[in-house]
Amino acid sequence: MHHFEYRGGELYAEDVPVSTLVAAYGTPLYVYSAATLRRHFRAFDSAFAALPHLTCYSVKANSNLSVLKTLAAMGAGMDIVSGGELYRALAAGVDPQKIVYSGVGKRASEIEEALKAGILMFNVESTGELERLSAIASRLGKTAQVSLRINPNVDPKTHPYISTGLKKNKFGLDIDHSLAAYAKAMELPGVTPVGIDCHIGSQLTSISPFLEALDKILAFRDKLTAMGIETRYLDLGGGLGIQYNEEEPPHPSEFGQALTKALGDLPITLILEPGRVIVGNAGILVTEAVYTKKTPSKDFIIVDAAMNDLIRPSLYDSYHAIREVRPAGRPELSVDVVGPICESGDFLARDRALPAVAPGEHLAVFSAGAYGFTMSSNYNSRPRAAEILVDGDEVIVARRRESYDDLIALER
Ligand code: LLP
Numbered sequence: 001m002h003h004f005e006y007r008g009g010e011l012y013a014e015d016v017p018v019s020t021l022v023a024a025y026g027t028p029l030y031v032y033s034a035a036t037l038r039r040h041f042r043a044f045d046s047a048f049a050a051l052p053h054l055t056c057y058s059v060k061a062n063s064n065l066s067v068l069k070t071l072a073a074m075g076a077g078m079d080i081v082s083g084g085e086l087y088r089a090l091a092a093g094v095d096p097q098k099i100v101y102s103g104v105g106k107r108a109s110e111i112e113e114a115l116k117a118g119i120l121m122f123n124v125e126s127t128g129e130l131e132r133l134s135a136i137a138s139r140l141g142k143t144a145q146v147s148l149r150i151n152p153n154v155d156p157k158t159h160p161y162i163s164t165g166l167k168k169n170k171f172g173l174d175i176d177h178s179l180a181a182y183a184k185a186m187e188l189p190g191v192t193p194v195g196i197d198c199h200i201g202s203q204l205t206s207i208s209p210f211l212e213a214l215d216k217i218l219a220f221r222d223k224l225t226a227m228g229i230e231t232r233y234l235d236l237g238g239g240l241g242i243q244y245n246e247e248e249p250p251h252p253s254e255f256g257q258a259l260t261k262a263l264g265d266l267p268i269t270l271i272l273e274p275g276r277v278i279v280g281n282a283g284i285l286v287t288e289a290v291y292t293k294k295t296p297s298k299d300f301i302i303v304d305a306a307m308n309d310l311i312r313p314s315l316y317d318s319y320h321a322i323r324e325v326r327p328a329g330r331p332e333l334s335v336d337v338v339g340p341i342c343e344s345g346d347f348l349a350r351d352r353a354l355p356a357v358a359p360g361e362h363l364a365v366f367s368a369g370a371y372g373f374t375m376s377s378n379y380n381s382r383p384r385a386a387e388i389l390v391d392g393d394e395v396i397v398a399r400r401r402e403s404y405d406d407l408i409a410l411e412r
Contacts, residue, residue, distance in 0.1 A: 021388055021395065027287050028288075028305035032387065034070050034391035034392075038074060047255060050260045052269040056077035057275065059080050062279040062370055068088060069092045076094070099117070133146065145195075148172075148193065151169065152212075155209065158201045164199055172197075182229050196231050199235075199238060202275075210258070214236065234269070236271070240274055244367045284364045285368040285372060287303040289301050301335050301337045302340065310365060312371060322354060322366070323366070373399075378402075
């Protein structure tokens with residue numbers, strides 16, 4: 001059951017025609033489906049039902065408060081990477097004991113905020129961070145539960161910018177030199193090592209790199225156990241891919257089965273940090289064609305959404321399906337769908353088969369729920385898009401459109 005589908009010749013978000021949303025809220029417009037968020041969370045979480053586990057949605061993928069609230073209401077934990085994400089997660093009503101904090105550059109103030117909030121665990125990425133956490137926790141009279149992020153040196157076979165578990169990446173601690181870091185964590189006051197963390201990359205379309213990393217992590221865990229260090233948590237990060245175009249990523253249930261089998265009855269709680277797989281296909285970006293333009297070499301559709309709204313095509317050369325909101329049945333041409341920004345890198349699609357849409361018509365950019373709005377900016381002084389959450393026939397303005405006043409509100 002899909003929640004963005006065509007009924008009577010036009011695109012719906014659940015029970016609401018997208019054209020109705022456009023008429024009320026304008027474009028560019030992010031539209032999310034609450035039912036899809038819930039379905040994806042349930043599918044993912046239930047895949048691990050046979051294991052003690054905690055699903056910590058990765059806030060960076062889509063941090064809108066209404067999205068976080070929808071997931072928090074289902075019992076989701078959250079994976080955060082900044083003080084700002086902590087603030088959002090708490091504002092959405094997430095139980096602090098279900099929050100894990102990852103990231104290579106946590107500042108002292110952010111560490112302090114998370115300690116005061118009483119989060120479940122810090123995923124520590126360097127010995128410098130471990131020492132700082134120890135000092136701050138000691139000063140506050142607290143003890144932080146930590147997992148050290150281990151870099152297993154596994155190739156996730158994804159885009160280089162979103163590969164994180166290779167030796168050359170900035171993330172985590174080298175697996176061959178991490179035992180000493182655990183020994184240090186045992187000695188330092190204010191920190192207790194309770195788990196092992198790893199995250200190898202994003203948009204993985206096969207399970208084998210996860211299993212390869214897990215093998216290495218479990219062998220590492222045996223060494224820790226031999227040193228007398230018991231770990232109760234194993235955090236495998238996020239990274240399960242979604243279908244944008246012709247990828248065939250494993251279903252969460254396959255992922256769950258494979259991990260359940262690999263973990264057997266080890267006495268650990270598995271933590272997962274899915275982002276994209278929960279929200280990616282729960283959102284679309286709706287845009288209006290402003291002009292069409294023909295040059296001797298190309299046909300362009302110039303739309304009112306741009307790289308400041310959705311940077312993924314420009315940054316990763318990523319594919320997002322684009323369809324008409326009201327398909328008119330015209331023949332397809334090969335077009336570039338581009339935005340108004342003053343850069344040639346400002347495109348949503350290149351050499352794409354699309355009908356010759358006319359100015360004023362609307363297009364939906366699919367799979368835009370993850371790393372869409374969260375990576376958006378005000379470049380070219382473009383107010384950021386509004387975000388709408390549809391739940392059945394209910395329409396929630398999850399974020400109002402920015403105004404020109406908003407653009408200069410913080411400046412003098
Ligand atoms: N946990 C950690 C520690 C992460 O760094 C990430 C993503 C996740 C979990 C969630 O990964 P996911 O399940 O969403 O793959 N902007 C890029 C993706 C960057 C991913 C960064 N880390 C994109 O648009 O493709």
